Amino acid sequence: MNALTTHAPILIIATPLLGAFAAPLIGKLGWTVRTAFAGAIAALTGCFAGLLAATLYTGGGAPIVYVLGGRLPLPSGLAAPIRIMLEVDGLSAFMALITALVAVVAVLYSVSYWKERSGGALYDSLLFLLIAGVFGLVLTGDMFNFFVFLEITSVAACGLIGFRTWRKRSSEAAFKVMALYTLSGLFVLLAVGLLYGQYGGLNIAYLATNLGGTMVDRVALALLIAGLAMKAGAVPMHMWAPEAYGEAPAPVSMVLVANSQASLYALFRVLFTLYGQSLSAAAVGWILIVLALLTIFVGVTMALVQKDLKRLIAFGAVSQIGYMLLAVGVGFAVLATRPDFGLTAITGGIFHMINDVACIGLLFLAAGAAIRASGSRDLHSMGGLAHSLKGTTVLFAVGAFALAGVPPFNGFASKLLIYESTFQLSPVLAVIAVLASIVLLAVFVRAFQAVFLGPRLIARPEPVPWPMVASMVVLAAVVIGFGLFPGFFIDKIVTPAANALWSGQGDYIRAVMGG
Amino acid sequence: MMHIGNLPFIVAMLLVILGLYALLFKRNLIKMVIGVSLVETGVNLFLVTLGYRAEGIAPIYTHAPTAVSQVLPTPQALTLTSIVIGLATTALLLSFAVLVYRHYGTLDVTKIKELRG
């Protein structure tokens, strides 16, 4: 292994952090330099993430451990691991790929999204901070750093949600979201404290070997599930999500979806790797399934009644979080008996993560372009944009069909896996999931018709600049590519991730603790 | 020396509950920020208490006498980090409260909802 590969895990986090700290200074040198710098940081981060994922997948999926601050041969042979560690397994690498995709697309889209060219350096700074936080969340192997990165994403995300200080609702939404994010972070911290108090360690692998399923462990688990589900935007604590997605600038809404997924990843990591079979998985699995069904139901029904385009998509995003939670909940519920469909469910849920971020992201970006062009967000006053924004129209349609799970787009590929596997646990689950998808299709067909079709309501919409179109095309390529060749991608990147959850607990622990 | 037992844990949880109450039932944004701060303080107190050992000494000695116990350093580091993060979140929340006040002319949540229409 050469030096770059060895240090890739930390470089993925440090590069956007460097971008975040340097952006305000670089910003003084003018728009061109600033934009070039942002692009370079995003591209570099993407390369590191790709490198890390390639190393991991070609290495047979054995977890990669990176120790900060010094050489510490692992397994170290000490009773408890010292130093802060990053631990990357199949799932972490998969999440890092998602985050890298989102980061590159968001930076590209942001180049020409802002009409005014001042203040952009601070926006870049916050965006990179958020990206660094999400990368940290998915790569860390330490419970406390989990919390720290969770809070980094909270602060950066809320800074971005309230970035347009001149908008009335932005500040209000940012306040609400920040209060809930902080609360969720403190729940997690309390749980971390409970675990530390019992076992005297913070490393996930170390904790996983020691967890005994005591009462305190259960309280900690309840707190972790509450905190992380809140941050992921699952019902009953979903009320922040439409505010956040709706008020944030379009590229940020997309990054926020990745942020929610990172919280979901954290939840899966806690359930499968930290707790694993030390608790009665079926009960917890069913709790997740019920939460998931509620999330799907609330998301879809609330999307039906929205008049604001971005809030409509936001509720769509909430419902999709439900699908991932449903699939992985099914997987966790059957963890003890390990039937085949459990792995299928997890594969579906994880595959749906990248599909969701691609198609929801595409919808947010297309909606952002439409709103920017028309100067309105109200479905009733936007009609007829297809006349002048042909590209955006097609891209929005692609995103909408993919989200609703229409073949041959990627949403269909992952939802099919989810339907199949949940059907085997209980047909009711699959029926609800299918019905929700159909309603979702209706919702988005209505939105599409209201915004793009019909008579021209806006005389002279602004044209969409090419970087925005290019970034949407990247996402559309992912949507269509993953839809046409699902087998290839499932084989290459999704299966290692699913296996990391389904049967990877032992490997994850051994990489740090040995034995 | 008086033994304090589980008292700090009880106080910590009381603080958390008080904070949650303020966050959920108060209508003034500033009071909600105070609620968040209270929850934070409760959690920090909980962490520090976790590391406390009765009559322990500060954990900074290289050759500490083995007869006495040292308080745990890790929870202190955690608390410190958490305090720093708390500063950032509180500052951000207060800034948004200022902005909300500037837009709506009030800090009352129910009135803001009415004004938004």
Place this chain on the structure above:
Amino acid sequence: MNNQMSVIVRTITRITYGLTIVFGFYVIMHGHLTPGGGFQGGAVVASAFALLLVAFGTAGLKGKLNHHLLQTLEEVGALAFLGLAFAGIGTAFFANLLANSGAVFGGAVPAGPNAGVLNSGGTLPFMNWAVGLKVMTGIASILIAMLIGLRKEAAE
């Protein structure tokens, strides 16, 4: 609008703010030996700025502290911290290059009870300074931004 405080407050502020800043720098300087460090020291220094703001109002700061200067210094602090972390990448990110190397702050710490060796800690003291710089300028600019916002409110 006269936003200065009474003569008592202003006099006490004149006497104490210098001492507060010096104490803050002391806390940063001895961060690797005594309780405290970059964040705490930086917060102490920033509290001196807060004192000035409260006693003299925003007018008292004009010319002394410039918003752009503060922001630039904050970024420099952050970048210095990250740079120090990157410096260790030959071994690992955040590796302490200078500890026990004999260079600046590279002195070895003697075993057993001692009064504390200032010339030790490797990159830690530098990191304390970087964090201290970032925190003092960061908090100062937050205070100034908030106070300016509130004063505008009162004036309207």
